[in-house]
Amino acid sequence: MTQNADSFSEHPKSYWRDLIDFPNFARLDQDIEVDIAIVGGGITGITSAYLLANEGLKVAILEADQLMNGTTGHTTAKITAQHDLIYDEFITNIGKNNARLYYEANTEALHFIKNTIEEHKIDCDFSMQDAYLYSTTEEYAEKIRKEAKAYEKLNIAGELVETIQLDIQIKNALIMKDQAQFHPTKYLLHLVDIIKQKNGLIFENTTAVNIETGKQPTVLTRDGSRVKAKYVLACTHFPFYEGLGLYSTRLHADRSYIIAASPKKPFPGGMFISADQPTRSLRSVKIKDEEMVLIVGESHKTGQGKETIKHYEALKAFGEQIFELESIPYYWSAQDLVTLDKVPYIGELTSGHPNILIATGYRKWGMSNGTAAALLFRDIILDKKNNYKSLYTPSRFIANPSIKNFLTENVNVATQLIKGKLELTNINPNTLANDEGAVITIKGERKGAYKDKQGQLHIVDTTCTHVGCEVEWNNGDRSWDCPCHGSRFSYTGEVLEGPAEKPLQKYDYKMLDNLTSEDSGY
Incomplete structure (x- = not known):
């Protein structure tokens, strides 16, 4: 390589x-x-x-x-x-x-x-x-x-x-x-x-x-x-x-x-x-x-x-x-x-x-x-x-420094939790290039989409299975990473690193064909 x-x-x-x-x-x-x-x-x-x-x-x-x-x-x-x-x-x-x-x-x-x-x-x-x-x-x-x-x-x-x-x-x-x-x-x-x-x-x-x-x-x-x-x-x-x-x-x-x-x-x-x-x-x-x-x-x-x-x-x-x-x-x-x-x-x-x-x-x-x-x-x-x-x-x-750092870290977690819940996009997953990932919106809900090198879409729910923060796309490692406690998931949703134990929920990309623009948010 x-x-x-x-x-x-x-x-x-x-x-x-x-x-x-x-x-x-x-x-x-x-x-x-x-x-x-x-x-x-x-x-x-x-x-x-x-x-x-x-x-x-x-x-x-x-x-x-x-x-x-x-x-x-x-x-x-x-x-x-x-x-x-x-x-x-x-x-x-x-x-x-x-x-x-x-x-x-x-x-x-x-x-x-x-x-x-x-x-x-x-x-x-x-x-x-x-x-x-x-x-x-x-x-x-x-x-x-x-x-x-x-x-x-x-x-x-x-x-x-x-x-x-x-x-x-x-x-x-x-x-x-x-x-x-x-x-x-x-x-x-x-x-x-x-x-x-x-x-x-x-x-x-x-x-x-x-x-x-x-x-x-x-x-x-x-x-x-x-x-x-x-x-x-x-x-x-x-x-x-x-x-x-x-x-x-x-x-x-x-x-x-x-x-x-x-x-x-x-x-x-x-x-x-x-x-x-x-x-x-x-x-x-x-x-x-x-x-x-x-x-x-x-x-x-x-x-x-x-x-x-x-x-x-x-x-x-x-x-x-x-x-x-x-x-x-x-x-x-x-x-x-x-x-x-x-x-x-x-x-x-x-x-x-x-x-x-x-x-x-x-x-x-x-x-x-x-x-x-x-x-x-x-x-x-x-x-x-x-x-x-x-x-x-x-x-x-x-x-x-524990009290100061405890407060700082947990304010950061709360900020990331709220920020992720408010983030909605109008990206059409079908417009993604091969080997590209992004946060998308389907029926008003935040999802994650990645199009692999063969052109197949992989869509997951972006809610981390640890405490419910919203994961972000890591384009360097092709993974979904949680900004709250560091859990990481593959583009198919499998757990790469804890503390999360359960995978991200998968979403059937074939259903996109049946969604209207209003349903999908793009």
Whole structure:
């Protein structure tokens, strides 16, 4: 799927999922009982299963789609504790001790991945790299200087410099040395093999929809199968079961975009991310023995903002300026969730449910945070001391910044809900070009239409099946995205990402022939 620098006409595809022989696993079609039921087959779920199977526990992974087909398969795959401008903010909001614990948790996760790769001799393109956080404006240069002081307060090894080995005019940059990058699916597939060797169970196309709570909770699947366990681990990006945690009000979804490009100018090594907005992140990647560069950025709330195809185009323009691109063999997007205080929620779902654990809100730093979550899960289940339990506990509430962010996010949700209900259009779906989607109106009701490359119309109800917000068309990824809580649906209405569990209602496009202009709204 090689793109020239003028077009993103093909459907997006992640390099991490291409050229890989993924195993297939059956759908769960019977009731089972295990020690640990793990819902979600990304880095958190697979690492948890690996760790707990190593402890002699009987584990089962339930994946709604295919393993590693969510955020884990669409990551940038940096393993680092340098998570943008965060430590100065953490010192102010959660305190110096907690800020240091956050750094230590993510650094330990990096070391765990490195040691696991070395122990099992996993071929996954792992390499140690220095991480650079750079500024291009004086406003952000001052923020980086404050971040450098935070590094000093937290005893984080860092270095403030004024130049980097990229053709970018910067004001300054902050280095965190000895970070890493890798090929995430090659790494995790090796762990999957070990899980199978230890008699772990893995099921794909098995959607968990609810939990019957109790001393031994039971996971209920959409197809009616039941999984009874001593512990349930919800590793599903957005928690598939919220209980009384009200996570819909405490998280928001953010999307970002990635292109894998062949540069004419060589990449100097290292991992780079801009402090300025819009974010620009860079790292190298080897594709078919050719050194390429991943260009990442254009963050925005899911379902909100400009036409999504323009985000890919902006990354391409940036890459052309820095490297002169020859081709773009892959491009894709991903989203992650952000908590009120920017620290993930990892641990007991709510007080009173000590055997239901969740992990969410990685803020796009899931390789380290997801691994830290698995390590914490292991220690909670084995009743071992873990220094990070209190830091990550989902029941925490830190007034500053949580109250402000809680109000801001939920006002935004209410605004998007009302805005979507008021939006009606006069677009005739029959006038759509092939590979074009739009919101239309039929009998006074809002619908979504997409005409595929063969000219067939696909029409769905645009009301999100989570809490009833109206989805928006994502022309970069050919999906319907919810601006309230980040649910995403294919153009045929199938759920791509939660928290929604049910698909969008389909509408028979053939009925359009029998509608009058007054009926259809165009």
